[in-house]
Amino acid sequence: MTISIAIATFNGEKYIEALLASLAQQTRLPDEVVVSDDNSTDSTVEKIEHFATAVPFKVTILRSQVRQGVIVNFYKAFQACESDYIAYCDQDDVWDAHKLERCLHALRSNDAALVIHKSVVVDSDLVPLGRILPEVHGTHTIAFPAAPHQIHGFGHQMVFKKTVFAVMAQLYEHSTATQETLCQNFDELIPTVSGMLGPIVFLDEPLVLFRRHAQATSPAGKNMSRPTLQERASAKRKDIDQYLRRITTLLVAVAESKASGRAPLAQVDVQYTTYMNDLVKSLRRRSSIHAGIGLTKAFVAVSALLLRGAYRGKSAGGFGFKNLLADSLAALRVY
Structure with missing residues (x-):
């Protein structure tokens, strides 16, 4: 079992050395580190080159001559990884020394497609800000097949099978x-994509210091305020409709890509597509509840969803109790 660390960099000289030092101190060293640099104009690449001379594992540096953006930059890093597993890595965080060891154990023990852990949110000087994300409690496994609403985490918390990236690439290359x-x-x-391929493990362990600062590329974790119940409720229908469009687009892309006859999407079986088609039906029913179809029809819809088990816990594939409450309030037109 081999593992690559994929890093996308851009003008990260201020924090990159602290990250690299934490990678070199892993109790289970990576088999390779792949860095894709997005045409940095500072000393980021030079510091990585120096790091490469001092570690016992392979370090590959991909240098772009033009700015391509963070999405393309990470895609290139994933694409160049040669190991069985890929650890997603931001340029400004600091890893716990046991991160790779813990994540690989969870992946191997559960034959999982993805593992996600927690992070301690810190400021630019690594001082904790009093929050650990995501706010999910208890180590648990989300069984295959899994839908996106069951899964909470940021990219830097994820370690996944390389097959996951192969499917991502196929979706882009062989669908509209x-x-x-x-x-x-x-x-x-x-x-x-991981939910198409196998179980997903959530580790209730903070294994990264998640640095938030003004220059951070990702917006994740920057907004530390918690929305009020009213704010959550008012956004619910919009969220449901966006999720419905996303799932519908995904199913079309899977069908188009499978029609190309190329592996590894051949692994995406009927059980997954059946589950996701049922999810689409449930989302359409939930959307109608929030659209104001009337008290009687809304409660019939909520009751039907309850009978189908749609509000069971998210780890079991349902929407969870909080969404049952939100849908019930919508039926009553509380907001």
């Missing part, structure tokens, strides 16, 4: 879908 229509970012697309 684009990255923008499939998912907004790899934080969404990696778990979405």
Whole structure:
């Protein structure tokens, strides 16, 4: 079992050395580190080159001559990885020394497609800000097949099978879908595709210091405020409709890509597509509830979803109790 660390860099000289030092201190060293640099104008690449001379594992540096953006930059890093597993890595975080060891154990023990862990949110000087993300409790396994709403995490918390990237690439290359229509970012697309291929493990362990600062490329974790119940409720229908479009687009892309006859999408079986088609039906029913179809029809819809088990726990494939509450409030037109 081999593992690559994929890093996308751009003008990261201020924090890159702290990250690289934490990678070199892993109790289970990586088999390779792949860095894709997006035409940095500072000393980022030089610092990585110096790091490469001092570590016992392979370091590959891909240098772009033009700015391509963070999505293309990470895609190139994933594409160049040669190992069985890939660890997604931001340029400004600091890893716990046991991160790779813990994640690989979870992947191997559960034959999982993806493992996600927690992170401690810190400021630019690595001072904790009093929050650990995601706010999910208890180590657990999400069984195959898994839908995106069951999975919570940021890209830097993910370690996944290389097959996951192979499917992502096939979806782009052999369907009419684009990255923008499939998912907004790899934080969404990696778990979405992982749910097609096998179990997903969530580790209730903070294994990264997640640095938030003004220059951070990702917006994740920057907004530390918690939305009110009213704010959550008012956005619910929009969220449901966006999710419905995303799942529908995904199913079309899977069908188109499978029609190309290329592996590895051949692994995406009938059980997954059946599950996702049922999810689409449930989302359409939930959308109608929030559209104001009337009290009687709305409660009939909520009751039907309850009878189908649609509100069971998210780890079991359902929408969860909070969404049952939101849908019930929508039926009553509380907001």
